[in-house]
Amino acid sequence: MNMEIRDFEHAYYIGSYLSGILYGLELALYFMIMKKLCKKEAIGNTRMRRFLAVFSTIGLVLFTIDIACNAVWGEIMWINGRELPNGVPEFFETMVYVWYQTLGSTSVVTMIFLGDGLLLYRLYIIWGSKWKIMVIPIMAYLAAFALAVVQLVLSGKPGGNFFGKETTVYGTPYYVITIGLNIFVTTMIYGRIQWLIGALSGTRVKRSIKSCRLYVSPAGAFIESAALYSIVGILYLVPYATESQTAICFGQVWAKLTFICPQMIILRMASGHAWNRERINEAETTMNGQISSVVFDDV
Incomplete structure (x- = not known):
């Protein structure tokens, strides 16, 4: 037991440091987004800009709550927990379900569903607003939400443990569905963009070098498909499902990427x-041969 707690402490410590770095990245992204949205020449209509601003702000608040709750719990564990008769192991057994840990877990789950909701919207847009492509992803999204609620209730009750056996019974299928949804959406978005790029390369599409790089670069497709989110999700799922203590490290990083x-x-x-x-x-009109060229203006 002590060896498991020690492994958990190492993983929690490393995950917390990496989370701090990712929080800095989140702050930078947030202020860059707000700067773009506040400009008079900002892209999109007022309603869309307002939605993106509110969405980003809510995400930053949730991100901050998660970081703060983990920091407080870690501080109390490593300082106050040392004063208990059995030290950190006793603290872990009696305080893993404390209210602010449940609050932090709830903020993460909310971030996941906000982020996944945006990815589903992007899937809908990039696949030409075709609803039939959305049926399976929406069903998976709703199923994951139901399992997440059960997991939070079990982990927040007295004696509950987010990484305990009772919780992982629901947590494992929840993460399998959520990460599987990420992989599916990532593959569909990335594949669609690459297909559009390949199809357009065979047409006489007029665009500047700058615009070409912005819209059809591998980096752009990687970001639009949230591929990093799916990759780290797989790295988290394996230790979580096997009840490895290292799961907390991958889990903290994955949780931050759900919104980054x-x-x-x-x-x-x-x-x-x-x-x-x-x-x-x-792009679709061009490929159908209805027009001979499309001009992508520089932004």
């Missing part, structure tokens, strides 16, 4: 560099 990756997409949207409904329609 969507924020990177929002930054591209606010900058006018993202694929939008108009650009998708232009």
Whole structure:
């Protein structure tokens, strides 16, 4: 037991430091987004800009709550917990379900569903507003939400443990569905963008070198598909499902990426560099041979 707690402490410590670095990245992304949205020449209509600003602000608040709760719990564990008769192991057994830990977990789950909601919206847009492509992802989204609520209730009750066996019975399928949804959406978005790029390369599409790089670069497709979110999700799922103490490290990093990756997409949207409904329609019209060229204006 002591060895497991020691491994947990190491993983929690490393995860907390990496989370601090990612929080700095989140702050930078947030202020860059707000700067873009506040400009008079900002891309999109007022309603969309207001939505993106509110969405980003809510995400930053949730991100801050998670960081703060983890920091407080870690401080109390390593300082006050040492005074208990059995030290940190006793603290872990009696305080893992404390209210602010449940608050932190709730903020993470909320970030996940906000981020996944944005990815589903992007999937809908990039696939030409076709509802039939959304049926399975929406069903998975709702199923994951139900399992997440059960997991939070079990982990927050007296004696509950977010990484305990009772909780992982619901937590494992929750993460399998959520991360599986991420992988599916990432693959569909990335594949669609690459297909559009390949199809457009065979047409006489007039665009500047700058615009070409903005819309069809591998980095742009990687960001738009939130590929990093899915990759780290897989790295987290394996130790979590096997009840490894290292799961907390990967979990903290993955939890932060659940909103950082969507924020990177929002930054591209606010900058006018993202694929939008108009650009998708232009691309599809071009490929159908209805027009001979499309001009992508520089932003």
